[in-house]
Amino acid sequence: MTDELPVRIVDGRVVRAPGVGPVAMVWLPLDGQVIAKIPPRKGNRHWLHETVGIRSPEFDDDRWKLPRSSLVRLVTAAIDRYGFIVLWRDMSRLSQCTRACLEATGVECQCSCLGAHHGQDAAGWFERVGDAVVADRGEFTRTAVVYGARGSDADAVVYEGKLAGERYRVDRAGRRDWPAAAQFMCASCMTVKAAVWDHCHTHGFVRAPLCNRCNTRYWRGWRPQHGRATHNRNFDDSYYRWCPEHSNARRRCSA
Known part of the structure; x- marks a missing residue:
């Protein structure tokens, strides 16, 4: 190691x-x-x-x-x-x-x-x-x-909704045609490769590929000892739109 x-x-x-x-x-x-x-x-x-x-x-x-x-x-x-x-x-x-x-x-x-x-x-x-x-x-x-x-040797590209409308699954049959999240840039910070597939806990739909830090930001908190800056209003959470049930005007998807 x-x-x-x-x-x-x-x-x-x-x-x-x-x-x-x-x-x-x-x-x-x-x-x-x-x-x-x-x-x-x-x-x-x-x-x-x-x-x-x-x-x-x-x-x-x-x-x-x-x-x-x-x-x-x-x-x-x-x-x-x-x-x-x-x-x-x-x-x-x-x-x-x-x-x-x-x-x-x-x-x-x-x-x-x-x-x-x-x-x-x-x-x-x-x-x-x-x-x-x-x-x-x-x-x-x-x-x-x-x-x-799972990683990927390919150059990461911007995610454009390849899994839009897909229900989040953790079984092999359900993920048979899914690409690795690492094939895309993190849909939140857009600075590093994604690592995991984020999903809406409220509605159960896949949202977007995220890096580990962006994926855990809410429940770990925005504290310097966790390796990230204080939360600011400019943080991009527009990837929430990939949940079909998401609507800023009505109800918000859960993190």
């Missing part, structure tokens, strides 16, 4: 670069439910139910217990919401890496490659942004991998 990484694991702790907000963390044990710790925020249960598609998310102390079948949707949605997610994963030491691992379309993997090759033949909606941290637990090995939004 390098110091340039926005999120990395150091001595078992999640370390964030200046300007990077809180990230979600998920633990995938050998068996049983997925355990998720997401930054405290009003509406988390609604987000897990409506956006991630979990019928009855279970909250226990400071973490959520979620079905294993929701893992890929959870990772996709969390990256769009927070920019990054750390996935802790337990893997059997006796398992073997097979062709099925290389062709997998999710992040769940129980083979000897520690997930390094998992899904490399499949186009995903997220990608590793850091090396795995490995801990030997006897009968199994524990890894920690940081995932971020």
Whole structure:
């Protein structure tokens, strides 16, 4: 790992670069439910139910217990919401890496490659942004991998509503024809490449591609310690118009 990484694991702790907000963390044990710790925020249960598609998310102390079948949707949605997610994963030491691992379309993997090759033949909606941290637990090995939004080597262009009218989705089938957000400039600041797809939480429509800082500006606040200047009235939120239900005169879309 390098110091340039926005999120990395150091001595078992999640370390964030200046300007990077809180990230979600998920633990995938050998068996049983997925355990998720997401930054405290009003509406988390609604987000897990409506956006991630979990019928009855279970909250226990400071973490959520979620079905294993929701893992890929959870990772996709969390990256769009927070920019990054750390996935802790337990893997059997006796398992073997097979062709099925290389062709997998999710992040769940129980083979000897520690997930390094998992899904490399499949186009995903997220990608590793850091090396795995490995801990030997006897009968199994524990890894920690940081995932971020899928990047793009192409020159970024101005977003012109390619997904206008599309419902926000976090499942692979729903995103089959979506371009990577990184193919566009951030529709808010227009100074850097976008990273994630923003959507209207009120109406459920895709709005525009945003960079991580613009995407989290409302719930992180405009504070210098978060790497951004004080809020000003000149900030461009015209990308809200890509929600079909948005109207300045009547009701405002949620951030």
